Amino acid sequence: MPAKGRDRTVKRGFKEDFLDKVSNREAKIAVIGLGYVGLPLAAAFARKGFPVVGIDVDSKKVESLSRGESYIDDVPSEELRSLPDFRATTDFGALSKTDAAIICVPTPLNKTQDPDIRFVMAAGQEVAKYVHPGMLVVLESTTYPGTTEEMLLPMVSHDGKLRVGEDFFLAFSPERIDPGNPVYHVENTPKVVGGVTPACLEVASALYGSVVEHVVPVSSPAAAEMTKLLENTFRAVNIALVNEVALMCDKLGLNVWEVIDAAATKPYGFMKFTPGPGIGGHCIPLDPHYLAWKLKTLNYNARFIQLASEINADMPRYVVGKVTDALNDERKPVNGSRILVLGVAYKKDIGDVRESPALDIIRLLQGKGADVVYNDPHVPELELDGEPLRSIDLTEEALRWSDCAVIVTDHSDYDWDWILQHAGLVVDTRNATAGVGGRARVVEL
Numbered sequence: 001m002p003a004k005g006r007d008r009t010v011k012r013g014f015k016e017d018f019l020d021k022v023s024n025r026e027a028k029i030a031v032i033g034l035g036y037v038g039l040p041l042a043a044a045f046a047r048k049g050f051p052v053v054g055i056d057v058d059s060k061k062v063e064s065l066s067r068g069e070s071y072i073d074d075v076p077s078e079e080l081r082s083l084p085d086f087r088a089t090t091d092f093g094a095l096s097k098t099d100a101a102i103i104c105v106p107t108p109l110n111k112t113q114d115p116d117i118r119f120v121m122a123a124g125q126e127v128a129k130y131v132h133p134g135m136l137v138v139l140e141s142t143t144y145p146g147t148t149e150e151m152l153l154p155m156v157s158h159d160g161k162l163r164v165g166e167d168f169f170l171a172f173s174p175e176r177i178d179p180g181n182p183v184y185h186v187e188n189t190p191k192v193v194g195g196v197t198p199a200c201l202e203v204a205s206a207l208y209g210s211v212v213e214h215v216v217p218v219s220s221p222a223a224a225e226m227t228k229l230l231e232n233t234f235r236a237v238n239i240a241l242v243n244e245v246a247l248m249c250d251k252l253g254l255n256v257w258e259v260i261d262a263a264a265t266k267p268y269g270f271m272k273f274t275p276g277p278g279i280g281g282h283c284i285p286l287d288p289h290y291l292a293w294k295l296k297t298l299n300y301n302a303r304f305i306q307l308a309s310e311i312n313a314d315m316p317r318y319v320v321g322k323v324t325d326a327l328n329d330e331r332k333p334v335n336g337s338r339i340l341v342l343g344v345a346y347k348k349d350i351g352d353v354r355e356s357p358a359l360d361i362i363r364l365l366q367g368k369g370a371d372v373v374y375n376d377p378h379v380p381e382l383e384l385d386g387e388p389l390r391s392i393d394l395t396e397e398a399l400r401w402s403d404c405a406v407i408v409t410d411h412s413d414y415d416w417d418w419i420l421q422h423a424g425l426v427v428d429t430r431n432a433t434a435g436v437g438g439r440a441r442v443v444e445l
């Protein structure tokens, strides 16, 4: 039996205060970096009734959000305007009043394909200026195992002057958002969380548990960092495998799509991946290199990652080879031929061209002297090596004008039947035209 009155004298700590604020939806949340990851996350917290401030260094994005105009398809402008308590700012001073700071800034590679964590460090430095008792700091940017504890912790704790797990809380929770996915979004995608201490894990899990259906706790930030890299390395390696199977089927005179569909009827032990013109986006082409780099520091060569990256990176060249051969069959050189690229986004139904294989395909074709134009309903314009390109209207004339149309991205908006009626030659890298008849000669991957 506790002594009489003991309960009243128990000192409540920062952890309990934080948990109370979460359950009362009073915890003020800052999301740092309002891109494909940060904006949907900020919106998810705001929808649940939390006061949210979004902080970004890009004043154009902040101005656009302040006008109620979204630039991310997954958060339509109407939804943005309906959020009860969300504002955007470039002022990191807002952190002095927030209970949590969630960092969602980019983690690119530098020219030598090594991790460039400058943005994480810059955001961390801002957080360190405003870290205050009881604050939770979470890193969501994809990064190599060890980043949270080796790089962020010393900065945010002011070299240990603030005690992690007591004075403030620190965790890593990888973002798994799949832009454009109509089924899985922030709320129904399980969230992996690793805290530096058990209290950090408890606090971070409580916060995420109030917006996502399932929180998956792991033993450390490094385990959470590695989980994300396993997921994306798994994808990169499997895509490379089917891409190589496509090359093998080509040599064997087999239809790779038929073979994959047949293999996919196996009810266990096979997971379907499809070949394509290469990989793109901010994640799959980059993330495995974060892991390979970390292992290099430990004298280990991540061989699967190296091989997968070579095979995937070479696919645009293979596609251009297909275009060259297809034109050659019609007694046309690539030099001077008119090529219409259909779809430049890195995957269907989104407008993101980061690392898109379409860019390499255009570059390679232009390098061979082709006259290249593109159409993409989701990408009205893009910049290629400093040169602006605009999406042309997809008309019967445009299709007839082209010596070859190359399907790089199989957006749902495209009417393949109509395209095959009016094009003469089509190179289809996505099996988009399977079963569709028409006038065009179709060459598959």
Ligand SMILES: NC(=O)c1ccc[n+]([C@@H]2O[C@H](COP(=O)([O-])OP(=O)(O)OC[C@H]3O[C@@H](n4cnc5c(N)ncnc54)[C@H](O)[C@@H]3O)[C@@H](O)[C@H]2O)c1
Pocket (backbone or CB within 6 Å): 032, 033, 034, 035, 036, 037, 038, 055, 056, 057, 058, 061, 104, 105, 106, 107, 119, 122, 123, 140, 141, 142, 143, 175, 176, 177, 178, 179, 282, 283
């Ligand atoms: N896009 C995805 O599908 C996806 C999915 C899962 C994980 N991730 C990871 O999430 C992270 C963010 O990716 P993203 O696609 O949202 O990037 P993004 O480029 O769309 O957005 C990042 C935002 O951060 C801002 N920013 C940069 N430096 C900043 C700083 N110091 N302070 C404040 N804001 C800053 C940029 O202006 C930009 O608006 C990356 O690590 C990425 O690997 C991305």
